[in-house]
Amino acid sequence: MQQPSDQTTIAFPTVDDRRSSTPTVRGILVDATRDVDPNLAADIETAPQWRSDYVPLIGRVTAASAESPKAALALAENGVASMRARMVAATPDGDVPLAGWVPEDTAAGFATEVVHGTSVPERELTVPYGGATLRGEALREQLHRWEDAGVVERSFVTAIESVIDHPEWLAVPGRTVVLLGAAAEMSPFGSLTSWGADVLAVDVPSPQIWDRIRTLAESGAGTTSYPVAPDGTPGADLVTRTGDVVRWLRDTAAHDVVVGMYAYADGGAHVRVTAAADVIAERMTASGRNTAIAYLATPTDAFVVPGNVVEASQRAYGERGAVRLLQAPLRAVSRGRLFVPNYATVLPDGTGVADILVPQQGPNYAMAKRLQRWRGVVAEDAGQRVSFNVAPATWTRSVTKNRVLAAAYGGAKYFGVEIFQPATTRALMAALLVHDLHRTPPTRDNPEELFAENAAHGGLWRVGYEPRSALGVAALGGLPALMRSR
Helix, strand or coil: CCCCCCEEEEECCCCEEECHHHHHHHHHHHHHHHCCCCCCCCHHHHHCHHHHHHHHHHHHHHHHHHHCCCHHHHHHHHHHHHHHCEEEEEEEEEEHHHHCCCCCCCCCCEEEEECCCEEEEEECCCCEEEEEEEEEHHHHHHHHHHHHHCCCCCHHHHHHHHHCCCCCEEEEEEEEEEECCCCCCCCCHHHHHHHHCEEEECCCCHHHHHHHCCCCCCHHHCCEEECCCCCCEEECCCCCHHHHHHHHHHCCCEEEEEEEECCCCCCCHHHHHHHHHHHHHHHHHHHCCEEHHHHEEECCEEEEEEEHHHHHHHHHHHHHHHHHHHHEEEEEECCCCCCCCCCEEEECCCEEEEEEHHHHHHHHHHHHHHHHHHHHHHHCCCCCEEEEEEECCCCHHHHHHCCHHHHHHHHHHCCCCCCEEEHHHHHHHHHHHHHHHHCCCCCCCCHHHHHHHHCCCCCCCCCCCCEHHHHHHHHHHHHHHHHCCC
């Protein structure tokens, strides 16, 4: 048995005799916004159909962050504080709010196993794409093709080119990279170990997962260490072994560390694992080590984007040509819900909110990603190094198992949006992580710029239509290919 019988679990508090996620998720959003926008807080608190109403409300939360640097920071600080006050450690002696809980390791802690890679470290950035392996000038040319197509931002191209120019960065010298969710589909583990990085891999106990991690570690060039329970089972559940993971990381990390959160779970479990990862990152930071943190932002969220992005989207809408004649009757039949122009509301400084939340992903997913973003803002304000990049829409398992999303992704090309293969996204996001760990930390006008910089949104920010208003039509376009693949 891997977990001790007296385990403590990160959990939602009990409300009306149930550990339901909805009161907590809604309450965190209310607490985050109350001081910045009381009317928004009231709307969140009284929203009658939470599973659908949360979508525009999250967009409004993002717009409130754009009001000023003070507002963005206040939202993030209040949101993190509320999560810590509301989420609990369910201990054998009762629930303890995370804000007052000190994770303690159990007597049944973890040993360490180490795998030394057998390959020579790769000394050049390579990216698999379209059946080829891109490097050097071929990779640079593809980066600029993506930029010209509106698939990535200029800062993304600049960042990846800097990694091409500095291959000595790839092994992340002088740092140990902690990967929470090392085997996740978007984890940079494969790239990092092939480059010769020192990795501490944490993922749930599962024979399939650990077979994959060991195989990648052995075929790579780095050193991979991972926790092993007293019964010999590799791995650790972040939610039920939080204190033991903290102790193991403290005992094992030999250098400055990067704590990267890549774990994913369905529904409320995603909020719980995000809260656990937040505790782990905070405890590692408090340990006295120079600790950076890293996350990936989902493209299906709401972001404050620069004015040039808004202008490009408006141009795209105005230059639709004859297709607008085909869209007119569909807009009429849908009472204006289809093909809505993107960025209908432009903020006073010319920026806009790219509102790309997808209802199918649910409020718990949105909250988990928002908690990660808030932690990034708070950490960067405190002077901590933060890597937080928007990854492009990607054919991940979590997408393909949702038929509506899978069909919409299949039809996205008709709207100028590129959906990436996982291997391509992993290589590019790993390169951005390496870039962020070596560059001079930037000065920002608003903390929300953390998420706009280096964005590879796949084109979702620059399309002429508000993405949700074209989702159904894109799904119809992608449905035939989806059916053929089943």
